[in-house]
Amino acid sequence: MTTIAAGTPGALYRTIWRWHFYAGLFVLPFILILSVTGAIYLFKPQLDRWEERSFHGLATAGAVSPDVQLAAVTARFPAGRFNRYRVPEQAGDAAMIELGFADGANREIFVSPQGQLLGARDPDDKISETVARIHGSLLLGCLGDWLVELAASWTIVLILTGLYLWWPRPFRAAGTLYPRLSLRGRPLLKDVHRSTGFWIAGLVLVMLASGLPWAGAWGKAFQWARAELGLIEGVQDWKLGASAHHGPGMMVMPASPTASPGGLPLAQFVAKAQEERMAFPVLVTPPHAPQRFGPPTGAVWTVKSEAQNRPLTRQVTYDPMTGAEIGRSGFGDRHVIDRVVNTGIAWHEGQLFGWVNQLIGLLTAIALVTISLLGTLMWLKWRPRGSFGAPPKVDGVRIRWALLITIAMGILLPLFGLSLLILLALDKIRQLRLRRRRRR
Numbered sequence: 001m002t003t004i005a006a007g008t009p010g011a012l013y014r015t016i017w018r019w020h021f022y023a024g025l026f027v028l029p030f031i032l033i034l035s036v037t038g039a040i041y042l043f044k045p046q047l048d049r050w051e052e053r054s055f056h057g058l059a060t061a062g063a064v065s066p067d068v069q070l071a072a073v074t075a076r077f078p079a080g081r082f083n084r085y086r087v088p089e090q091a092g093d094a095a096m097i098e099l100g101f102a103d104g105a106n107r108e109i110f111v112s113p114q115g116q117l118l119g120a121r122d123p124d125d126k127i128s129e130t131v132a133r134i135h136g137s138l139l140l141g142c143l144g145d146w147l148v149e150l151a152a153s154w155t156i157v158l159i160l161t162g163l164y165l166w167w168p169r170p171f172r173a174a175g176t177l178y179p180r181l182s183l184r185g186r187p188l189l190k191d192v193h194r195s196t197g198f199w200i201a202g203l204v205l206v207m208l209a210s211g212l213p214w215a216g217a218w219g220k221a222f223q224w225a226r227a228e229l230g231l232i233e234g235v236q237d238w239k240l241g242a243s244a245h246h247g248p249g250m251m252v253m254p255a256s257p258t259a260s261p262g263g264l265p266l267a268q269f270v271a272k273a274q275e276e277r278m279a280f281p282v283l284v285t286p287p288h289a290p291q292r293f294g295p296p297t298g299a300v301w302t303v304k305s306e307a308q309n310r311p312l313t314r315q316v317t318y319d320p321m322t323g324a325e326i327g328r329s330g331f332g333d334r335h336v337i338d339r340v341v342n343t344g345i346a347w348h349e350g351q352l353f354g355w356v357n358q359l360i361g362l363l364t365a366i367a368l369v370t371i372s373l374l375g376t377l378m379w380l381k382w383r384p385r386g387s388f389g390a391p392p393k394v395d396g397v398r399i400r401w402a403l404l405i406t407i408a409m410g411i412l413l414p415l416f417g418l419s420l421l422i423l424l425a426l427d428k429i430r431q432l433r434l435r436r437r438r439r440r
Helices: 011-041 044-051 066-076 127-137 141-166 186-214 216-228 266-276 336-348 354-382 400-412 414-439
Strands: 003-005 081-086 095-100 106-111 117-121 282-285 301-305 314-318 325-330 393-395
Touching: 011 127, 011 141, 011 354, 011 393, 044 127, 066 081, 066 095, 066 106, 066 117, 066 266, 127 141, 141 186, 141 216, 141 414, 186 216, 186 336, 186 354, 216 414, 266 282, 266 301, 266 314, 400 414
Parallel strands: 003 393
Antiparallel strands: 081 095, 081 282, 095 106, 106 117, 282 301, 301 314, 314 325
16 A cells, blocks of 8 residues: 655545545445435425425314314314324314324324314324435434434534635635636536535535434433533423424323313314414424323313424423413524534424425535545546555654644544544554554
8 A cells, every 4th residue: 555654745635635535435325324314405485385295284074172173073083092183273273182002102193174084194104204214314223323323423524624725825716716627527526516516505504513412422411411410400302313304203101082180171272372372383282291292281282382393392381281381482582502513403394484494405415425426427437447546654753743633523422533643543453453464
């Protein structure tokens, strides 16, 4: 293998280029999968509405109360426990009533304004949920979640090393901020790769960082710090790891189809939910029902917005006997750290500021796939015949600030740090074997 001495001009540049090369090869398949699935998931509201298209625009004449709708559902599924009622987004839309069963399964049943059952589904079977599971865990459970987090960590390394390589020496706009279209072949591809990578670097870094709080290893470390160090009070309202994009994942409670025995009917609290004018979807949850996050609701009725644009979320609780308001909380009531995390999640999912956020996310995904494929094309087309084509290794490079940055990244990104130690150990073993062969 060709090596370069540490004192050779550009030794540090070639070392970082080598890291960039190998990081790119490792993360390429993950970038393609995560970019495509992430781009699709950006349009979750549109996908969900399209899947429910047959439950919209229904006649409103002869509409019945939510209690009659619930009675029709529990008569059809007597073993189910009433978990929540989703308030129709518009007049003429079907209501969604979710039931939980003793085997842990959940079903979403759609009911017309007149109380007729229109359809039922497993919430995990939605297109958006399937795409999310691929995006979050590659359908491989915890192993897939770790692989995705590892790939995300190395993509951060890829972006940072790419920025170092991008930095012009000396500075010139052509070929740095925009490609020189007069070029042909590899120089043109390199210009497009460099300039496009620069413009999307910040967006990709924000996208990756905003996804870490629900990753398995990083998210659990953050959750531990959040709880054990007493930084934040209250229940964390996002899931971790392979379950982050799964269905509700609720606790199984004793079967009890009635909404509120001895208390006010469901219709009273649906009316209160409509008066609140919360962002869709708005869920009305009966006392002691399991929640998507944390313990059961307790002896209260809960009206809550679970909008993906998390700054719009709100929650109000009511006394089941009198209907009096007991508590109220909104996004602004959370700790600043939780607000930052939830804002990042809303950005990551493309819902922070509507279609503009979706468009930015889509263009970022397309650009990321483009520069990844261009980098691969340049490697495959112009590598020396019979050679792997990796940048030559530089022996003995010791840059204090680079070492400190690497250690800091290993601490901040646990899976990256662990994988780096493994790679260094394997490289050391390989060097020892080469020395022994030479002695022979």
